[in-house]
Amino acid sequence: MKALIFDGTLQLTEIPKPDPPPGEALVLVTTAGICNTDVEITRGYMNFRGVPGHEFVGKVEAADDSELVGARVVGEINAGCDQCSWCAQGMERHCPNRTVLGIAGRDGAFAEYLGLPVKNLVKVPHSLSDEKAVFTEPLAAAMEILEQVKIEPSHRVLVLGDGKLGQLVAMVLRLTGCDLVLVGKHRDKLELFARGGGSVLLLDELTASKERFDIVVEASGSPSGWNLAVSRVKPRGILVLKSTYHGALSFNPAPLVINEITVVGSRCGRFGPALRVLEAGLVDPTVLIAAVFPFDQAEEAFRRSQERGALKVLLKM
Amino acid sequence: MKALIFDGTLQLTEIPKPDPPPGEALVLVTTAGICNTDVEITRGYMNFRGVPGHEFVGKVEAADDSELVGARVVGEINAGCDQCSWCAQGMERHCPNRTVLGIAGRDGAFAEYLGLPVKNLVKVPHSLSDEKAVFTEPLAAAMEILEQVKIEPSHRVLVLGDGKLGQLVAMVLRLTGCDLVLVGKHRDKLELFARGGGSVLLLDELTASKERFDIVVEASGSPSGWNLAVSRVKPRGILVLKSTYHGALSFNPAPLVINEITVVGSRCGRFGPALRVLEAGLVDPTVLIAAVFPFDQAEEAFRRSQERGALKVLLKM
Numbered sequence: 001m002k003a004l005i006f007d008g009t010l011q012l013t014e015i016p017k018p019d020p021p022p023g024e025a026l027v028l029v030t031t032a033g034i035c036n037t038d039v040e041i042t043r044g045y046m047n048f049r050g051v052p053g054h055e056f057v058g059k060v061e062a063a064d065d066s067e068l069v070g071a072r073v074v075g076e077i078n079a080g081c082d083q084c085s086w087c088a089q090g091m092e093r094h095c096p097n098r099t100v101l102g103i104a105g106r107d108g109a110f111a112e113y114l115g116l117p118v119k120n121l122v123k124v125p126h127s128l129s130d131e132k133a134v135f136t137e138p139l140a141a142a143m144e145i146l147e148q149v150k151i152e153p154s155h156r157v158l159v160l161g162d163g164k165l166g167q168l169v170a171m172v173l174r175l176t177g178c179d180l181v182l183v184g185k186h187r188d189k190l191e192l193f194a195r196g197g198g199s200v201l202l203l204d205e206l207t208a209s210k211e212r213f214d215i216v217v218e219a220s221g222s223p224s225g226w227n228l229a230v231s232r233v234k235p236r237g238i239l240v241l242k243s244t245y246h247g248a249l250s251f252n253p254a255p256l257v258i259n260e261i262t263v264v265g266s267r268c269g270r271f272g273p274a275l276r277v278l279e280a281g282l283v284d285p286t287v288l289i290a291a292v293f294p295f296d297q298a299e300e301a302f303r304r305s306q307e308r309g310a311l312k313v314l315l316k317m
Numbered sequence: 318m319k320a321l322i323f324d325g326t327l328q329l330t331e332i333p334k335p336d337p338p339p340g341e342a343l344v345l346v347t348t349a350g351i352c353n354t355d356v357e358i359t360r361g362y363m364n365f366r367g368v369p370g371h372e373f374v375g376k377v378e379a380a381d382d383s384e385l386v387g388a389r390v391v392g393e394i395n396a397g398c399d400q401c402s403w404c405a406q407g408m409e410r411h412c413p414n415r416t417v418l419g420i421a422g423r424d425g426a427f428a429e430y431l432g433l434p435v436k437n438l439v440k441v442p443h444s445l446s447d448e449k450a451v452f453t454e455p456l457a458a459a460m461e462i463l464e465q466v467k468i469e470p471s472h473r474v475l476v477l478g479d480g481k482l483g484q485l486v487a488m489v490l491r492l493t494g495c496d497l498v499l500v501g502k503h504r505d506k507l508e509l510f511a512r513g514g515g516s517v518l519l520l521d522e523l524t525a526s527k528e529r530f531d532i533v534v535e536a537s538g539s540p541s542g543w544n545l546a547v548s549r550v551k552p553r554g555i556l557v558l559k560s561t562y563h564g565a566l567s568f569n570p571a572p573l574v575i576n577e578i579t580v581v582g583s584r585c586g587r588f589g590p591a592l593r594v595l596e597a598g599l600v601d602p603t604v605l606i607a608a609v610f611p612f613d614q615a616e617e618a619f620r621r622s623q624e625r626g627a628l629k630v631l632l633k634m
Contacts, residue, residue, distance in 0.1 A: 045571070086552070094552035094576070148577065226570065235403070235411035241574055248569045253543065254362070256582035257561050259411070260465065263580040265573035 003051045003111035004298045010042055012298050015051075018107065020115035025063035027073065027116060031130040032056045032109040032315045034305040035138060036165065036221050037244060038102070042302075045246035046104055053109030054102040055137045057130045063118050073121040074136045075114075076271055077101040092120075093268045110298060112317055122271045125279050131292075134314060135168070135285035136274045142168040143277070144269030145240050146176070151215060153177035158213040160229055161220035162189040162200075164288055164312050165242060169219050170198060171283040184220075186309050192287050206232075217242055223249040235259040242266050288312045320368045320428035321615045327359055329615050332368075335424065337432035342380035344390065344433060348447040349373045349426040349632045351622040352455060353482065353538050354561060355419070359619075362563035363421055370426030371419040372454045374447045380435050390438040391453040392431075393588055394418040410585045427615060429634055439588045442596050451631060452485070452602035453591045459485040460594070461586030462557050463493070468532060470494035475530040477546055478537035479506040479517075481605055481629050482559060486536050487515060488600040501537075503626050509604050523549075534559055540566040552576040559583050605629045 001017045004010060020026050033055035041048045054077040060068045079099045080092030087095050101116060102108015124133045142165065151157065155178045159170040162184020170182040170193055181199045183206045184190055190200040211232070218229040219242040226241075226249055233239050239261055256263065277283055290311040293301035298315055305313040318334045321327060337343050350372035358365045371394040377385045396416045397409030404412050418433060419425015441450045459482065468474065472495045476487045479501020487499040487510055498516045500523045501507055507517040528549070535546040536559040543558075543566055550556050556578055573580065594600055607628040610618035615632055622630040 091553075144577075148579075236408075241570060244571050244574050246571075248567045250565045250567050252565045253558060253582075254561050254563075256580065257558055257584050259582065260461075260584055261582045262465075263573065263582075265570075265575070265577045265579070267574050267577055 001112035002295065003107070004053070004302070005050065006042055006052050007049050010299065010302060012296075015111070017113050018115040020062070022064060023117055024115045025068065025118050025121060026061045027056075027058035027075065027114050027121070028061045029056050029058045029109050029112060029114055029317050031134045031317070033134045033138070034302060034313045034315070036163065038302075039306055040244060040246050041103070043246045045244065048103055050102075051107035051109075051111045052102040053111070054100070055134055056109035056114065057124060057133045058114070060121065061113065065118055068118060068121065071121075072124045072133075074124055074133055074271060074275075075101065075116045075122070076120040077103070077137060078268060079106060079117050079120060110315065112295070122275065125275065128275070128278055131286050131289060131314070132278050132284070133275075135288075135312075136271055136278065137268075138165060138168050139172065139278065139283065139285060140269035140271050140274035141165070141242075141267065142172045142269070143273055144266050145169065145173065145217065145242070147269065148264050148266055149215065149238055149240060151176045151178050155179065155214040157181070158183060158216045158232055160184075160216065160218050160225050161243070162186050162193070163219070163221060165221070166217075166219035167193055167288055167311075168283075168285060169217050169242060171196070171285070172277065173217070174198060175277075175282055189309065189311065196284075196287070213237065215240065219243055221245060223247070226251060230255050230261065233259070233261050235261070237261060239263045240266050285312075289314060292316055318429035319612060320424070321370070321619070322367065323359055323369055324366050327616060327619060329613075332428070334430050335432040337379070339381060340434055341432045342385065342435050342438060343378045344373075344375035344392065344431050344438070345378045346373050346375045346426050346429060346431055346634050348451045348634070350451045350455070351619060351630045351632070353480065355619075356623055357561060357563050358420070360563045362561065365420055367419075368424035368426075368428045368431075369419040370428070371417070372451055373426035373431065374441060374450045375431070377438065378430065382435055385435065385438065388438075389441045389450075391441055391450055391588060391592075392418065392433045392439065393437040394420070394454060395585060396423060396434050396437060427632065429612070439592065442592065445592070445595055448603050448606065448631070449595050449601075450592075452605075452629075453588055453595065454585075455482060455485050456489065456595065456600065456602060457586035457588050457591035458482070458559075458584065459489045459586070460590055461583050462486065462490065462534065462559070464586060465581050465583055466532065466555055466557060468493045468495050472496065472531040474498070475500060475533045475549055477533065477535050477542050478560070479503050479510070480536070480538060482538070483534075483536035484510055484605055484628075485600075485602060486534050486559060488513070488602070489594065490534070491515060492594075492599055506626065506628065513601075513604070530554065532557065536560055538562060540564070543568060547572050547578065550576070550578050552578070554578060556580045557583050602629075606631060609633055
């Protein structure tokens with residue numbers, strides 16, 4: 001089958017089709033999304049080698065459970081060991097022995113086929129297009145914040161980063177009724193959120209104000225976002241750290257202590273709530289689609305997704 | 318009056334006695350404690366210039382409220398503006414316009430006299446010796462953790478740092494019934510906590526194990542403590558950051574995000590609960606007293622408190 005492989009460089013090549021073990025399904029990938037984490041992987045994040053890609057919609061081609069064959073599915077990306085206390089709690093995403101689709105120990109979705117445990121697969125409601133359903137994974141990651149932090153309607157919330165993740169975070173946090181502003185560097189991207197009725201500010205405009213917020217979400221994907229975020233949280237406020245990138249940053253921990261700030265690291269979320277929110281039409285992530293490429297042009301799609309200002313680039317297999 | 322002044326270097330000298338404005342009391346300092354924050358101040362922390370010192374017991378010499386004159390008191394170190402929303406909530410310790418005794422904008426306790434708002438003063442119960450009462454401030458700071466984080470009896474808790482702050486934190490968190498271990502580099506200091514029935518480990522012994530904890534408190538005062546702490550928190554666990562030091566540290570934020578760790582910055586606490594715990598004999602901080610110096614030898618006392626392995630050094634005025 002065709003697959004986009006990262007082994008230090010990225011190339012579209014032929015590799016054997018996966019041969020999933022018992023308990024796992026073979027899924028024909030129909031649509032995949034390129035995430036910033038995929039870009040960070042090509043910069044060394046997680047030292048991953050293999051097929052990246054973890055946002056997908058597909059069709060089950062083979063599974064022990066014949067009822068599932070032919071179903072249109074999305075898939076939770078963390079595959080647990082099923083033996084540990086984390087897996088016993090339904091928290092496979094923190095299993096110490098987990099593999100993660102296209103990120104750690106498991107080939108991902110930038111290929112004609114992928115393998116995942118049957119229990120990771122979730123059927124996609126008929127009413128949802130592939131273009132919406134492919135956002136299930138990043139939307140679930142955005143909604144994870146709501147599982148970790150109590151956001152109240154009276155809270156003033158700052159989301160830093162007008163990229164894909166920041167926009168999804170802003171879309172879902174806004175559903176709480178909180179007073180939220182999305183801040184970024186790109187007038188055209190902010191316009192997308194503003195068109196949906198959201199409140200936005202250019203980074204320069206934020207810099208000109210002195211406002212501090214009850215809750216700040218760092219989703220800029222940039223190491224400089226951390227220090228900006230720390231400086232904009234009220235004393236006793238919450239900073240949600242959503243960005244992952246490869247490398248270290250330098251910071252002065254004193255303001256965290258002096259202002260008694262709480263920093264909450266936030267990663268993957270549950271697919272069920274994300275699909276509910278998509279199906280109910282509470283958010284429409286398709287406004288974030290910048291381009292759709294045929295899989296034959298996957299290398300070019302990847303380049304495109306790394307261009308400054310690019311939003312979601314999709315691959316159609 | 319005699320005072321220990323920091324203006325780039327530290328020296329015992331004569332300065333005018335404070336002349337407190339209306340609403341503030343003049344306090345004759347009888348006992349003061351040297352804290353690591355005082356040492357950090359001499360390294361540039363907070364850019365403070367003036368009289369350091371914020372742990373004290375004293376006698377009210379003059380106050381608008383004559384009932385207070387002659388009382389033995391301790392004092393909350395944050396003096397708010399009384400005008401802002403933080404002060405209105407009784408959270409003067411986060412007032413943006415606050416002064417902080419011996420730390421920011423207000424001369425401190427390493428002097429014969431100090432000035433503090435009358436509302437900051439708390440009478441010391443007769444049953445408490447000066448040697449116990451002088452620990453009210455750092456004990457309140459340790460107990461602040463209990464105001465911020467729900468520690469359950471079933472939690473496994475790691476306290477990093479066998480210095481003054483780490484020991485006080487371990488003493489109070491242990492009262493929750495949690496399964497706590499104090500880790501440090503100094504066998505003799507750990508022995509103090511062990512003698513009180515606490516569980517201890519040398520840093521090397523911790524390094525040899527792979528254990529992760531529900532809650533880790535970083536109280537080592539060392540930048541290296543941060544990375545060790547991050548590596549020892551369970552996924553979804555809590556890291557309490559208690560150390561303040563001057564300068565930046567380099568860290569990779571990815572583990573916070575991947576393991577969804579919550580970092581809680583923690584600073585000053587309320588004096589009432591600390592005095593209750595002292596009076597009830599639930600903790601005895603006097604085991605931490607390494608030396609008591611007359612105030613004439615304040616410079617030497619300060620040097621002593623900076624020696625490796627030194628615990629609490631007190632000054633008697």
